[in-house]
Amino acid sequence: MSYRIAIVDDEEDIREGLADLVDWPGLGYTVVARLEDGRDAISFIQSHPVDVILSDIKMTFVSGLELAKYVYDQRYDIKMILISGYKEFEFAQQALNYRVAHYLLKPTRLSEVHQVLRDVKTSLDKEKAEKELALDIKNQNEEMLSMLRRQFFAELAAGTLAEREEIGRRLHFIRLPVDPDISPCCLYSIRIPHDGPYMAPRTADQEANRIFRFIQQAYRNEQDCIQHIPLRSEAGIIRMAAIDVTGGFTGITYIEEKVVHHFATVKSRISAVLGKDACLEEVRSYARLMDLVPAAPSSSEPEPVPNDRLSVSPGPEPVRFDPLxxxxxxxxxxxxxxxxxxxxxxxxxxxxxxxxxxxxxxxxxxxxxxxxxxxxxxxxxxxxxxxxxxxxxxxxxxxxxxxxxxxxxxxxxxxxxxxxxxxxxxx
Structure with a gap:
């Protein structure tokens, strides 16, 4: 990977000499700017990505030290390398306060510049690897949390999770701050009909999984007081759950309105990105999460609250969700x-x-x-x-x-x- 570097020095000979004499590509850099003052550098980094700044410490309007302070104060992810004469070396201690990566003395030797640039690249490579690892871990954790939430609703609807205490424990574990005795929820489906040419079975399965992942990502941008959990996909149908995380004080009408509102946004994204139409189906509202648990044989089956405002399939059977x-x-x-x-x-x-x-x-x-x-x-x-x-x-x-x-x-x-x-x- 090539890192972007800006050279800042009010002496043209030094500025151009560094730009022309250093083997930048061989060291893993691309010179993106040659600037003559810290003021120009500040203006440049406000609109251009930069990884490293190699700057003289003493300049007319904005010094290298002031530039380093600006980068530090604004939390730019930029490595600073300062160059100064021997008389300005007392600034080195102050430069440390701004996390300046390296400090070079004039006259600079090309070998020293090369070594400093290699050290900075090593540091950048390490930080990049750590960020990628952290992002991978974050993505894995999000995927695991998503799977655990899907598993929770699957077990709830299948009746394999029915004890109030265990339901509360699991809700805490999957980070859903709701009271199962008062928080309303919905089970609903998104139908995305296939209206194009015939698709081979394996290709159709891949397409269904692609749409499922797209909807999962789209709903992440719609999470507020209502959490939407994609459960599974099957033959053009995406099974979904939605639950009110406000504490259960809003009621069924509120969650129904939110489901419709959020779906309208996601529907537009599906149309714009995938070129497919989508509609709501099988919307079933429950006054509380516990009503999802199938009733015991001796008890009456909990009935979902009817909803005339939504497109609800007439079938009396509840949607079945297999364990994960x-x-x-x-x-x-x-x-x-x-x-x-x-x-x-x-x-x-x-x-x-x-x-x-x-x-x-x-x-x-x-x-x-x-x-x-x-x-x-x-x-x-x-x-x-x-x-x-x-x-x-x-x-x-x-x-x-x-x-x-x-x-x-x-x-x-x-x-x-x-x-x-x-x-x-x-x-």
Whole structure:
């Protein structure tokens, strides 16, 4: 990487000599400005990015020391290197107060300048690496927090998280300052229909994940008193949760209005960036977070508060959210379905033992692992069968079956007809 350096000296011979004689590219720098006074330097850095300033300490209007003080006071991320004559060396101690990186004496030797520049570059490289590491850690922490919030709502809606004390503990852990007994929330969906040319299954999955990540980022800019948590994506639908973090004193009307208002902004971004239309679906409002917990068999099911102002799907069944580990397993299967994928592979991917994963998968999906993989493959086969350029035996291989005869057998068991018969039924 090349760092940007500005040379500041009121003596033209020194200024131009430094600019022309030093091997800047070889040292990892690009000279972006040659300036004759600290006043010019201040004006320049206000509108141009600079990494290093090499400046004389004594100049007519604004000295190098004053320039260093300005950089320090304004918190510019710029390394200062000051050059002075022997008589001005008493300023060196003062320069330390402004975190000047190096101090050179006139007459400067080229070898000394090179060494100082190498030292500064080493320091810049180290700081850059530390910033990148800190950013990576921050991004990982944000991603982990997002996953934990998704997991929380998934378990809440699935009924696997029901104890009030544990819900409160988990809310604190995922940094949602709400009271589950009084804070209203919403479950809603964003539909993004696919109206373009046919898209292959794997490409469609990648597109869905891309849109999911985009919406996740877009809603980060809309967080205020309402927190929006993207939960999962499926076939053009993004499942979302929204919760009031004001303390629960605003009521359902407020969170509904906020959901609509925030969605309007995100909808515009989806249209502008992705070129897709979007709409709200399946909006279900709850007077308190605890109402998301499915009722016990002996109790009446908590009813969501009806909302005539929003576009609500008429279906009586609440939206089902799988636990995060099952979501992750399903995503992995959908990505690897055409390979020789085993239950052990998926269990290892989600960090569970094969036996426990098998039981959990059956409990949460109602199907065993093999049946689910078969279903994914047959559904993909149906997609390919709608495209006449693919031969049936080619589709068998594409979806992961080496034996066409075996593929025919499974397809007929699932669809009630052979692949050829299915294709012939297509309009």
């Amino acid at each position: 580990v099952i979501q992750k397993a399903k995503t992995y299967i959908q990505e690897k379905y055409n390979q020789d994928i085993t239950l052990e592979d998926v269990a290892e991917h989600v960090y569970l033992s094969p036996v426990y994963f098998s039981r959990l998968f059956k409990k949460q999906t109602g199907r065993n692992f093999t049946d689910y993989v078969t279903e994914i493959r047959i559904l993909r086969a149906m997609e390919y069968l709608r495209q006449p350029q693919y031969k049936v035996y080619e589709i068998s291989s594409i979806i992961g079956y080496k034996s066409t005869k075996y593929f025919f057998k499974l397809f007929k068991q699932y669809a009630g007809c052979t692949p050829t018969e299915y294709r012939n039924m297509m309009p």
